[in-house]
Amino acid sequence: MNASPAKLTVRQRHALAGMGIDVWAPVPEPARPVLPVAPAWADLQGEVAGCHRCALAESRRQTVFGVGDPAARWMLIGEAPGAEEDRQGEPFVGRGGQLLNQMLRAAGVTREQVYIANILKCRPPDNRDPQAEEISACADYLARQVALVQPGLILAVGRISAQSLLDTKTPVGRLRGQVHRYGEQEIPLVVTYHPAYLLRSPAQKPKAWDDLCLARSVLEPIAP
Numbered sequence: 001m002n003a004s005p006a007k008l009t010v011r012q013r014h015a016l017a018g019m020g021i022d023v024w025a026p027v028p029e030p031a032r033p034v035l036p037v038a039p040a041w042a043d044l045q046g047e048v049a050g051c052h053r054c055a056l057a058e059s060r061r062q063t064v065f066g067v068g069d070p071a072a073r074w075m076l077i078g079e080a081p082g083a084e085e086d087r088q089g090e091p092f093v094g095r096g097g098q099l100l101n102q103m104l105r106a107a108g109v110t111r112e113q114v115y116i117a118n119i120l121k122c123r124p125p126d127n128r129d130p131q132a133e134e135i136s137a138c139a140d141y142l143a144r145q146v147a148l149v150q151p152g153l154i155l156a157v158g159r160i161s162a163q164s165l166l167d168t169k170t171p172v173g174r175l176r177g178q179v180h181r182y183g184e185q186e187i188p189l190v191v192t193y194h195p196a197y198l199l200r201s202p203a204q205k206p207k208a209w210d211d212l213c214l215a216r217s218v219l220e221p222i223a224p
């Protein structure tokens with residue numbers, strides 16, 4: 001790991017414990033603030049809610065737009081809603097989401113301080129990989145979310161996210177460990193493993209911690 005344990009705060013030690021990197025018990029989730037919705041956000045949210053650009057509209061329960069601080073400095077972009085996200089209408093609320101929250105807190109930010117979105121706004125049936133035409137149908141929604149948030153850093157979570165955002169087929173393992181740039185604004189972008197992969201392969205968690213340290217070095221988080 002990049003960060004010396006001695007430099008970690010108590011909060012970060014708790015969060016690392018939740019990632020399975022330490023032995024401490026995870027800390028409880030804080031209450032979420034309700035934020036006002038600006039008109040541009042409301043328009044975009046309405047468009048996404050009624051979207052029929054691809055066949056996923058037929059199988060979804062609901063669209064999963066995104067969540068968090070609309071003026072966040074960190075923006076996390078995952079792949080697509082899973083079963084639990086499709087049920088609740090919010091990204092990363094399943095087991096992977098809990099690990100993601102702990103990873104964030106290890107990096108010194110809370111879920112409420114970042115903005116979380118996905119490449120796809122609808123769940124692919126049976127959790128299959130998103131198809132190229134689904135990704136391109138949804139791309140403009142994500143681009144508009146990024147334009148509204150104007151993050152200082154994007155964390156691409158998992159292979160589909162990283163490869164779509166960077167328009168490459170390079171494996172995640174080779175995309176990690178460097179600061180990429182996204183879009184015309186050249187927003188710094190760091191790639192990390194998907195929490196679902198980390199749940200299956202816990203030995204890789206220290207690498208995810210390295211990724212968070214890299215992200216943190218690009219943009220110091222707002223949280224203590």
Ligand code: URA
Pocket residue numbers: 078079080081082085090091092093096118158
């Ligand atoms: N996996 C993702 O990539 N996004 C979610 O919202 C849930 C699981």
